[in-house]
Amino acid sequence: xxxxxxxxxxxxxANVSAATVSRVLSQPEKVSPETRQxxxxxxxxxxxxxxxxxxxxRTQETKIILVVVPDITSAFFSKVLRGIxxxxxxxxxxxxxxxxxxDVERENSYINLLLQKQVDGMVLLTARLxxxxxxxxASEFPLVLACEYVDGLNVPTVSIDNVSSAxxxxxxxxxLGHTKIAHITxxxxxxxxxxxxxxxxxxxxxxxxxxxxxYIQESEPNFEASYNQTLKLLSLATPPxxxxxxxxxxxxxxxxxxxxxxxxVPKDLAVVGFDNIKMSSVFEPNITTIDQPKxxxxxxxxxxxxxxxxGDSMKKTKFVMKDELIIRESSxxxxxxx
Amino acid sequence: xxxxxxxxxxxxxANVSAATVSRVLSQPEKVSPETRQxxxxxxxxxxxxxxxxxxxxRTQETKIILVVVPDITSAFFSKVLRGIxxxxxxxxxxxxxxxxxxDVERENSYINLLLQKQVDGMVLLTARLxxxxxxxxASEFPLVLACEYVDGLNVPTVSIDNVSSAxxxxxxxxxLGHTKIAHITxxxxxxxxxxxxxxxxxxxxxxxxxxxxxYIQESEPNFEASYNQTLKLLSLATPPxxxxxxxxxxxxxxxxxxxxxxxxVPKDLAVVGFDNIKMSSVFEPNITTIDQPKxxxxxxxxxxxxxxxxGDSMKKTKFVMKDELIIRESSxxxxxxx
DNA sequence: TTACAAATAGAAACGGCTTTCGATAATTAG
DNA sequence: CTAATTATCGAAAGCCGTTTCTATTTGTAA
Numbered sequence: 001x002x003x004x005x006x007x008x009x010x011x012x013x014a015n016v017s018a019a020t021v022s023r024v025l026s027q028p029e030k031v032s033p034e035t036r037q038x039x040x041x042x043x044x045x046x047x048x049x050x051x052x053x054x055x056x057x058r059t060q061e062t063k064i065i066l067v068v069v070p071d072i073t074s075a076f077f078s079k080v081l082r083g084i085x086x087x088x089x090x091x092x093x094x095x096x097x098x099x100x101x102x103d104v105e106r107e108n109s110y111i112n113l114l115l116q117k118q119v120d121g122m123v124l125l126t127a128r129l130x131x132x133x134x135x136x137x138a139s140e141f142p143l144v145l146a147c148e149y150v151d152g153l154n155v156p157t158v159s160i161d162n163v164s165s166a167x168x169x170x171x172x173x174x175x176l177g178h179t180k181i182a183h184i185t186x187x188x189x190x191x192x193x194x195x196x197x198x199x200x201x202x203x204x205x206x207x208x209x210x211x212x213x214x215y216i217q218e219s220e221p222n223f224e225a226s227y228n229q230t231l232k233l234l235s236l237a238t239p240p241x242x243x244x245x246x247x248x249x250x251x252x253x254x255x256x257x258x259x260x261x262x263x264x265v266p267k268d269l270a271v272v273g274f275d276n277i278k279m280s281s282v283f284e285p286n287i288t289t290i291d292q293p294k295x296x297x298x299x300x301x302x303x304x305x306x307x308x309x310x311g312d313s314m315k316k317t318k319f320v321m322k323d324e325l326i327i328r329e330s331s332x333x334x335x336x337x338x
Numbered sequence: 339x340x341x342x343x344x345x346x347x348x349x350x351x352a353n354v355s356a357a358t359v360s361r362v363l364s365q366p367e368k369v370s371p372e373t374r375q376x377x378x379x380x381x382x383x384x385x386x387x388x389x390x391x392x393x394x395x396r397t398q399e400t401k402i403i404l405v406v407v408p409d410i411t412s413a414f415f416s417k418v419l420r421g422i423x424x425x426x427x428x429x430x431x432x433x434x435x436x437x438x439x440x441d442v443e444r445e446n447s448y449i450n451l452l453l454q455k456q457v458d459g460m461v462l463l464t465a466r467l468x469x470x471x472x473x474x475x476a477s478e479f480p481l482v483l484a485c486e487y488v489d490g491l492n493v494p495t496v497s498i499d500n501v502s503s504a505x506x507x508x509x510x511x512x513x514l515g516h517t518k519i520a521h522i523t524x525x526x527x528x529x530x531x532x533x534x535x536x537x538x539x540x541x542x543x544x545x546x547x548x549x550x551x552x553y554i555q556e557s558e559p560n561f562e563a564s565y566n567q568t569l570k571l572l573s574l575a576t577p578p579x580x581x582x583x584x585x586x587x588x589x590x591x592x593x594x595x596x597x598x599x600x601x602x603v604p605k606d607l608a609v610v611g612f613d614n615i616k617m618s619s620v621f622e623p624n625i626t627t628i629d630q631p632k633x634x635x636x637x638x639x640x641x642x643x644x645x646x647x648x649g650d651s652m653k654k655t656k657f658v659m660k661d662e663l664i665i666r667e668s669s670x671x672x673x674x675x676x
Numbered sequence: 677t678t679a680c681a682a683a684t685a686g687a688a689a690c691g692g693c694t695t696t697c698g699a700t701a702a703t704t705a706g
Numbered sequence: 707c708t709a710a711t712t713a714t715c716g717a718a719a720g721c722c723g724t725t726t727c728t729a730t731t732t733g734t735a736a
Contacts, residue, residue, distance in 0.1 A: 052456050062391065073412070073416045116389065116390040256620060259622070
């Protein structure tokens with residue numbers, strides 16, 4: 001194979017200057033059609049490809065944005081991602097992905113990519129870092145939060161209102177006649193867990209239902225952990241008749257635990273999840289859940305990031321998207337009170 | 339915030355040359371302890387961060403490798419990824435991810451990152467591109483295939499033997515006494531589909547079982563598509579009593595279709611999947627499947643890539659890892675013939 | 677025809693870091 | 707104590723594009 005060509009080589013072959021070759025590539029309208037053609041012919045003939053790192057170095061921008069995800073295998077995030085990607089590609093940006101596997105340390109390490117100018121901007125789909133750190137970061141670099149957020153942090157953010165949607169989910173169970181309603185939260189370090197817990201409590205209190213502390217169980221956000229916490233709940237002296245679970249994957253663990261304990265869902269135990277991932281409508285029984293507008297969240301987040309990168313001004317920084325309660329088999333039996 | 343410091347600024351503050359600062363950062367043993375300390379103090383005080391793109395430009399290496407995945411949400415690939423990542427990080431490489439969503443065009447576009455030197459090497463977890471193209475690419479750049487492969491292509495490759503494992507899966511069904519065994523393949527454009535189909539046929543033929551062409555159905559590699567193809571199979575005049583399905587997610591679709599048609603699994607229909615994703619042991623009934631050593635595949639692939647990037651020689655280029663048939667509820671009933 | 681404006685393309689500077697090469701200082705050997 | 711060796715550091719070149727500034731050519735108007 002031939003040695004890689006550089007721009008000056010192409011220039012020589014085309015009898016023009018490197019400047020002209022550069023212009024042909026990035027501002028072709030500034031070059032006369034004949035010269036342009038001449039240069040393009042050489043480029044195609046020798047199969048020249050500009051050295052992108054050199055360009056990045058010169059222009060001081062990479063045209064790459066980084067999306068940091070807490071769990072790459074989650075069907076939920078992949079939808080958000082798609083929204084981000086579409087807008088990004090349309091605007092000439094590449095998207096690269098960082099998976100933290102729910103580890104704050106890894107979240108932190110991805111930030112270096114921004115600090116070291118390896119990416120032009122960043123969308124955080126997980127925000128577990130220190131508020132001050134994020135604030136400082138956002139003051140220097142284009143940064144947008146989506147899905148997760150930080151209280152009182154003035155950084156562009158796109159999400160749903162987790163408190164009200166959790167309230168809605170809990171109230172659905174209350175309307176079905178349940179009074180002994182438990183809640184399995186995600187890690188309480190994550191704001192989403194705290195907000196959903198808050199919504200659960202609001203619903204219980206405003207309906208004058210007692211909140212038994214034993215009915216609130218914290219769990220890692222995965223199938224197994226929720227399975228185990230559910231077994232715990234079911235073995236209480238007065239077990240709950242309904243459980244609102246932090247997310248759908250965990251709700252599956254809950255349902256499995258119920259089945260394995262001889263507890264029928266929804267007859268003996270109603271279950272509500274969160275996120276509306278694909279599997280929820282397939283799992284048996286189908287899972288009642290809160291649907292988030294995943295694609296729209298991603299799209300909006302990327303639009304905000306573009307504005308930041310372009311230095312546009314922003315009137316609003318918080319965007320709250322609409323969610324929806326989707327009632328399925330896991331909570332509802334036909335003919336039941338509603 | 340202060341304007342970003344560059345190396346020469348740090349040098350000035352520390353009363354040394356930029357060369358020394360550079361050495362402190364990348365070959366500290368070449369600098370006397372006192373100077374080193376002096377420089378480090380300044381670096382910490384002004385919070386200096388080297389401009390990585392400039393470094394990449396100068397050293398002509400990015401210390402980044404790209405992993406191209408056909409489907410980022412697949413639990414299967416995320417395990418492989420983890421193997422790759424561990425080895426990469428240990429050796430000072432960052433991993434970035436490209437998701438093709440099973441689209442050859444997108445696979446192709448990621449290759450530009452290699453051509454334009456934005457990454458030092460690449461692991462392809464999907465290989466649907468033209469053989470010649472891959473061959474040429476591999477002759478110029480460090481490239482490793484894993485999981486998928488291309489017949490007769492002399493590029494380092496790590497995978498299992500899909501033919502023999504598919505044979506094993508099919509023979510399991512035969513040993514259970516089944517004779518009317520169907521196969522739902524993945525897209526036949528993908529070599530994995532062709533090889534698993536081959537294994538299925540081998541098992542059938544060597545056991546003198548007839549292969550009804552209607553028993554072989556091609557399907558997109560997802561839940562819904564397999565669901566539909568299963569309905570088709572079940573509505574045949576003589577429906578199969580067993581189905582070997584291309585992968586686990588599809589097997590779930592198959593089982594769901596059976597349930598929805600009033601066909602009991604495994605009593606009326608035995609189902610075998612492939613990959614052993616996490617959900618397979620949770621789904622009801624648990625799915626009999628072929629386990630791939632996902633982490634080991636990723637690890638090995640990255641080790642090979644490191645060798646390529648270091649210019650080491652390689653005695654062997656094909657690595658076939660060991661798989662295992664895992665028998666669960668979806669195919670097997672206690673007391674049944676085996 | 678002359679004067680001026682617009683279009684086109686080239687020369688050269690520049691971005692921040694690494695590394696080679698050479699100079700000087702410190703150390704060791706004889 | 708001198709000579710040879712080694713340790714330490716600085717000067718400067720170079721990685722490959724982009725962009726500004728300038729010169730030249732072409733086109734237009736009077």
